[in-house]
Amino acid sequence: MLDTFGLLMVALADNLPAEQTLPAGWFQRLGLRFDPYIHLEASSDxxxxxxxxxxxxxxxxxxxxxxxxxxxxxxxxxxxxxxVTRTCWYDIGGTYPFPLPYNLGAAPLTGKPPTADQHLRLMLEAGTCALLTGLAFRPERVLRASPSDIRAIVSMLRAGLPGPLDYYLDVLRETGTPAGLTPLLDRTYALTAPPSADVLRHFCDVVAQASADATRGQPAELFKTFVDLATGALGFSHVLILIDGIDAIYENQADARLALQWVADLSDRSEAWAEQNVFIKLFAPDSLEIHIDALLHARPIAARIAHIVWNADLLVELLRKRIFAASDGRFESLDAISSPALTDIERQIIDVIAPLPRLALRVTRRALLHHAARTDEGQLDEDDIRQAIAWYQLHAAPRLQEQASRAASGQND
Incomplete structure (x- = not known):
């Protein structure tokens, strides 16, 4: 868990001044094929x-x-x-769960939480978007299926997708890549190792030729059919409902108890769903923990509680993996593009900031921005790192003081 200082620093990650975009050619001159620190939000990376x-x-x-x-x-x-989503699709065997990402932040804002049926409709849409995208990346799951199973898959896709299935198939044919779907359906569902354009076209033809109308029924019936399809014909071991985005809604940020209402209905169903091989995985802000703990005590909900915890070693690894990937394995650290006097750059940065990955990315990238503003050539030096840390402390200090004052005021009320 973060200490008081760390918790007060949390809000800073999203509120620091905007940064400029550097041209791709600048990174190429450093030996990098892309900017490894620009994506502060994982879903856009x-x-x-x-x-x-x-x-x-x-x-x-x-x-x-x-x-x-x-x-x-x-x-x-x-x-x-x-x-988790991408790992679930690594293999076409039956030992992997089906990842159904349910982003509450994308739900229509009506001023009140979704009803039970509305949750199910939204989850069915999210599930079919995930299914079509996943199958486009892994067409073998369809191409090896029986004709009756293919018809069942197509019927479910027609029932749940936000637009006509034929339209999405046309997008796949025109773009020649499953990545053509992700901006339309779910940007976070971009998997690795896509099929060739020829295999993708064959997949589209097989799906288009399946004579099947949309599955009909009430939301609960349709969702059960979807689960049966995923764990039956498609060979997944179980279904994960990956609930995220609860802290993306403005009203919920202002009142944690209101946010809890959004997940109360889903939590109440968790035990019954578990019997059907469907398991809720809620990713929640720590501001909700005290309220969710009260919910678990008031309702018979058997759910594991865990915390995503980062330490210095993990954050150093996060930064170094990014430079390794961006350099196609040539650089294991920013040390490789720095002056000989500058060593263990990632550790120097991590040692002075709160243990949060988004903050680590911002400060590391700031060192590159300072270097770019100073010179178009040469290597990173100690001044770039000092300036990045100073930039962080300059913009963090006023907000830290404000947060501390508010916390003290709240304790005295």
Whole structure:
């Protein structure tokens, strides 16, 4: 858990001044094929799977049991969810769960939480978006299926997708890559190792030729059919409902108890769903922990509680994996593009900031920005690191003081 100082620093990750974008050519001159520190939000990072850090919480997020995982903003909730999603699709065997990402932040804002049926409709849409995207990346699951199973898959896709299935197939044909779907359906569902354009076209033809109308029924019936399809014809071991985005809603940030209403209905269903091989995995801000703990005591909900915890070694690994990926394995640290007098750069940065990945990325990137402003050539030097840390402390200090004053005021009320 973060100490008081660390908790007060959490809000800073999202509120520091905006940074300029550096041209791709600048990174290429450094020997990097992309900017490894620019994506502060994991869901927008197309390279995330290249530098995932193996956290202890991964097993909790993966296994067949309901779980609630807490982290502060910028603490790796979405990154963990995306990593679980991509790992689930690594193999076409039956030992992997089906990852259904349910982003509450994308739900329509009506001023009140979704009803039970609305949750199910939203989850069915999210599930079919995930299914079509995943199958486009892993067409073998369809191409090896029986004709009746293919018709069942197509019927479910037609029932749940937000738009016509034929439209999405046309997008796949025109772009020649499953990545053409992700901006339309779910950016975080970009998997690795896509098929060739020829295999993808064959997949589209097989799906298009399946004569099947949309599955009909009430939301609960349709969702059960979806689960049966995932764990039956498609060979997944169980279904993970990866609930994220609760802290993306403005009203919920202002009142943690209101946020809890959004997940209360889903939590109440967790035991019954577990009997059907469906397991809720809630990624929640730590501001909700006291309220969720009260909910668990008031209701008979059997859910594991875990925390996404970062230490200095993990954050150093996170930064070094990014430079390794961006350099195609040539550089193991920023030390490789720095002056000989500058060593262990990542450790120097991590030692002076709160233990949050988003903050680590911002400060590290700031060193590169200072270097770019200073010179178009040469290597990173000690002044770049000092200026990055000074920039962080300059912008953090006023907000830290404000947060501390508010906390003290709240304790005295």
């Amino acid at each position: 197309p390279h995330l799977s290249e530098y995932t850090v193996n956290l202890d919480i991964f097993r909790t997020a993966w296994d067949a049991a309901p779980a609630i995982m807490f982290a502060p903003p910028g603490g790796g909730k979405t990154a963990t969810r995306v990593a």
